[in-house]
Amino acid sequence: MIVMIPLMQLLLFGYAITTVVRNIPIAVVDNSGSAVARAITEQVRVTQVVDITHYYATAVEAERAIVAGTVRAALIFPENLAQRAAGGEPVGQWLVDGSDTMVSAALLGLRSMPLHLEAGVPAGAYQAASPSFEVALFFNPERRSEVNIVPGLTAIILTMTLTLFTAVSLVREREHGNLELLITTPIRPLELMVGKLVPYIFVGIIQITIILGLGQLVFNVPFQGKLLNLAAVTLPFIAANLSLGLLFSTLATTQMQAMQLTFFFMLPSILLSGFMFPYDAMPQAAQYIAEVLPATHFMRLIRGVFLRGAHAGQLLPDILWLLGFTAVMLAIATKRFRKSLD
Amino acid sequence: MTELAISARALSKRFGDVIAVDGVDLQIPTGQIYGFLGPNGSGKTTLIRMLCGLLTPSGGEVRVLGLEIPAQAETLRRKIGYMTQKFSLYDDLTVAENMQFMARVHGLSHRGAALRIEELLERYALSSMRQRFAGAMSGGQRQRLALAVATLHAPTLLFLDEPTSAVDPENRRDFWEKLFDLSDAGTTILVSTHYMDEAERCHQLAILETGHMRNQGTPQALLAQLQDRVVEIAGDHLRQVKERALRLPQVQSAAQQGVRLRVLLRAGTEDAAGYLRAHLEDRDLKLSNAQPSLEDVFVASTSGGKHLPVHSVASAPSPPRNSSSCHAIA
Numbered sequence: 001m002i003v004m005i006p007l008m009q010l011l012l013f014g015y016a017i018t019t020v021v022r023n024i025p026i027a028v029v030d031n032s033g034s035a036v037a038r039a040i041t042e043q044v045r046v047t048q049v050v051d052i053t054h055y056y057a058t059a060v061e062a063e064r065a066i067v068a069g070t071v072r073a074a075l076i077f078p079e080n081l082a083q084r085a086a087g088g089e090p091v092g093q094w095l096v097d098g099s100d101t102m103v104s105a106a107l108l109g110l111r112s113m114p115l116h117l118e119a120g121v122p123a124g125a126y127q128a129a130s131p132s133f134e135v136a137l138f139f140n141p142e143r144r145s146e147v148n149i150v151p152g153l154t155a156i157i158l159t160m161t162l163t164l165f166t167a168v169s170l171v172r173e174r175e176h177g178n179l180e181l182l183i184t185t186p187i188r189p190l191e192l193m194v195g196k197l198v199p200y201i202f203v204g205i206i207q208i209t210i211i212l213g214l215g216q217l218v219f220n221v222p223f224q225g226k227l228l229n230l231a232a233v234t235l236p237f238i239a240a241n242l243s244l245g246l247l248f249s250t251l252a253t254t255q256m257q258a259m260q261l262t263f264f265f266m267l268p269s270i271l272l273s274g275f276m277f278p279y280d281a282m283p284q285a286a287q288y289i290a291e292v293l294p295a296t297h298f299m300r301l302i303r304g305v306f307l308r309g310a311h312a313g314q315l316l317p318d319i320l321w322l323l324g325f326t327a328v329m330l331a332i333a334t335k336r337f338r339k340s341l342d
Numbered sequence: 343m344t345e346l347a348i349s350a351r352a353l354s355k356r357f358g359d360v361i362a363v364d365g366v367d368l369q370i371p372t373g374q375i376y377g378f379l380g381p382n383g384s385g386k387t388t389l390i391r392m393l394c395g396l397l398t399p400s401g402g403e404v405r406v407l408g409l410e411i412p413a414q415a416e417t418l419r420r421k422i423g424y425m426t427q428k429f430s431l432y433d434d435l436t437v438a439e440n441m442q443f444m445a446r447v448h449g450l451s452h453r454g455a456a457l458r459i460e461e462l463l464e465r466y467a468l469s470s471m472r473q474r475f476a477g478a479m480s481g482g483q484r485q486r487l488a489l490a491v492a493t494l495h496a497p498t499l500l501f502l503d504e505p506t507s508a509v510d511p512e513n514r515r516d517f518w519e520k521l522f523d524l525s526d527a528g529t530t531i532l533v534s535t536h537y538m539d540e541a542e543r544c545h546q547l548a549i550l551e552t553g554h555m556r557n558q559g560t561p562q563a564l565l566a567q568l569q570d571r572v573v574e575i576a577g578d579h580l581r582q583v584k585e586r587a588l589r590l591p592q593v594q595s596a597a598q599q600g601v602r603l604r605v606l607l608r609a610g611t612e613d614a615a616g617y618l619r620a621h622l623e624d625r626d627l628k629l630s631n632a633q634p635s636l637e638d639v640f641v642a643s644t645s646g647g648k649h650l651p652v653h654s655v656a657s658a659p660s661p662p663r664n665s666s667s668c669h670a671i672a
């Protein structure tokens with residue numbers, strides 16, 4: 001344990017964490033339907049900064065996809081693309097979700113990329129002199145990193161505190177001897193689990209209110225969404241952390257062990273969830289691990305609702321995942337919990 | 343009264359290398375107060391936990407209130423009350439809150455719980471401290487609260503694991519009055535203890551040592567077995583007399599009590615006083631047969647380990663000096 005865990009974490013995080021942002025998922029909207037557009041798209045693609053995952057017919061659809069978090073940016077080609085290209089004007093517009101400054105910086109790097117256009121257009125017309133693209137930064141035009149960090153912090157703080165609360169709950173009662181009395185009563189394991197969980201939901205709500213409230217007051221992070229949507233994404237996350245803590249509580253035999261389990265879980269939640277380093281920049285294997293963590297899903301949810309004003313309905317997959325996670329953890333914890341001292 | 347509340351056959355529990363309970367047979371009739379008397383680590387708590395279905399036996403069979411344990415433990419839980427050795431209510435809840443919580447856990451209705459709690463607060467003299475935190479109560483008050491909670495749902499069988507440790511003799515007597523009230527009302531009570539005065543009050547006793555049942559019966563029957571084997575010696579230099587007595591093969595134990603030396607002889611010794619007089623060879627000593635006490639029963643039952651050599655047995659657990667009727671065999 002003492003050797004394996006640090007070794008595993010070192011390899012995992014050393015391999016997974018990178019600040020070079022690549023493969024940002026984007027959409028392309030081609031209003032021109034021209035060969036020039038396809039040529040430019042191809043040149044953007046080979047930079048490997050982006051990964052073209054979607055094509056939309058209209059800019060409105062693309063914007064909706066950005067709000068929903070399906071893509072981080074959209075490249076829009078105008079109808080009169082050939083004309084603009086000939087005139088040396090910018091050939092397209094980037095709509096960028098600016099909340100993550102690391103991602104937006106990578107996309108801004110494409111603004112002045114040299115383009116090689118086909119027939120009739122003077123090669124080298126798009127050099128450093130004039131930008132190849134226009135860029136519209138949404139949600140965080142001033143490119144302040146707090147905007148992205150404060151909502152993300154809620155995920156980290158809630159994970160740390162809530163998981164710990166329930167992780168020590170059953171173990172503490174076992175250590176104090178309360179459990180010996182409780183399990184001699186007709187109480188059902190699920191009742192006990194839910195009873196341990198429910199009070200902390202309120203603690204979670206208070207915490208998130210404080211963090212986001214202060215975030216707005218002190219760091220001036222704008223709240224774009226609706227409170228109802230905020231509740232719809234936060235409650236499943238709170239429940240997910242609490243149920244995971246309960247599972248830890250059934251695995252550990254001492255409070256110390258329960259805390260260690262929580263901290264073992266904390267590190268990937270901070271490093272892989274997209275809180276510190278963009279999710280899209282991580283290698284595939286690390287992304288798979290990140291997908292397991294509730295914090296990763298909540299990171300998407302809270303940023304979507306808080307910064308981009310997304311509806312809960314647009315973020316349904318992540319919400320359902322958190323609810324499923326809660327149900328599974330609660331089921332395992334309940335199943336593991338035996339009304340016996342063996 | 344012939345019905346058995348608890349019956350166990352060859353009940354054993356092993357924790358790794360430790361055999362905590364070893365082949366214990368139990369027959370506890372309904373309505374009795376049955377005592378487990380044994381020193382620390384003799385397996386009292388482990389035995390009680392197995393009877394409640396909290397621990398799975400390593401071997402043997404248990405039936406409690408006609409239910410197969412541990413298979414039917416869940417059904418049993420509605421019928422039993424358990425007072426754990428360690429105070430196990432919530433220190434950070436008040437007396438009333440603890441009782442309300444446990445009443446809900448036992449599924450008492452709101453109204454039923456309120457009435458029952460009032461009744462119990464009254465009965466166990468807790469009315470004046472219903473708002474007191476359990477953590478801020480004295481040892482005796484806590485025990486009363488724990489008993490009140492254990493009887494909330496009117497169980498027919500009560501397990502009390504050393505309920506009166508940390509309780510003074512006065513309060514212990516009151517506590518036992520309450521137990522007799524419960525017993526009169528038909529509750530079967532299984533109580534573990536290391537106090538002799540408590541053991542004496544039980545209808546029946548089991549003497550446990552290192553997981554073995556050493557002796558079992560009514561206190562009277564146990565005392566009768568010891569008739570004519572206890573001798574009291576008065577005289578000078580009792581310490582030296584004790585040394586010499588302990589070297590005699592028929593002497594099982596000797597303990598000084600004030601100005602007298604109390605000597606217990608092995609089973610089968612004819613004319614105990616005569617034997618001692620003949621072997622101690624000291625004319626100044628006054629010897630007389632004495633009434634055996636439960637403590638003698640305890641010593642006779644527990645230090646007579648079959649596997650131990652005679653001499654080390656004789657000097658084994660000598661009861662503390664200055665013993666009164668209520669000290670711990672710890």
Ligand SMILES: Nc1ncnc2c1ncn2[C@@H]1O[C@H](COP(=O)(O)OP(=O)(O)OP(=O)(O)O)[C@@H](O)[C@H]1O
Nearest residue numbers: 357360362380381382383384385386387388389427
């Ligand atoms: N969970 C456990 N794991 C390992 N050993 C145990 C466990 N519980 C009890 N034992 C051992 O079993 C033996 C009997 O313990 P038990 O607690 O039943 O004694 P007891 O008669 O209740 O003692 P006391 O008067 O001190 O309460 C002891 O040697 C103890 O160390």
Ligand SMILES: [Mg+2]
Nearest residue numbers: 386387388427
């Ligand atoms: Mg014990």
